[in-house]
Amino acid sequence: MTDKKKSGAKIEPLRPKRPCPICATPSTRAFFPFCSRRCADIDLNRWLKGAYAIPVVEEDDVPGEDEPPA
Numbered sequence: 001m002t003d004k005k006k007s008g009a010k011i012e013p014l015r016p017k018r019p020c021p022i023c024a025t026p027s028t029r030a031f032f033p034f035c036s037r038r039c040a041d042i043d044l045n046r047w048l049k050g051a052y053a054i055p056v057v058e059e060d061d062v063p064g065e066d067e068p069p070a
């Protein structure tokens with residue numbers, strides 16, 4: 001009677017584990033490719049900031065009258 005090792009262990013995902021792009025901790029399936037919801041949120045925030053990027057207005061250093069406060 002051959003008693004095979006029953007797959008009582010966790011089923012590993014086929015894809016190799018990748019480190020979380022935020023903190024480099026091995027990612028979890030639940031929050032792939034991140035390790036946690038926190039990191040997913042961080043990335044989402046970055047993405048949103050990028051999407052709603054504030055146009056950078058480069059102000060030239062206008063030579064003006066620098067009046068000191070009286």
Ligand SMILES: [Zn+2]
Nearest residue numbers: 020023035039
């Ligand atoms: Zn992470």
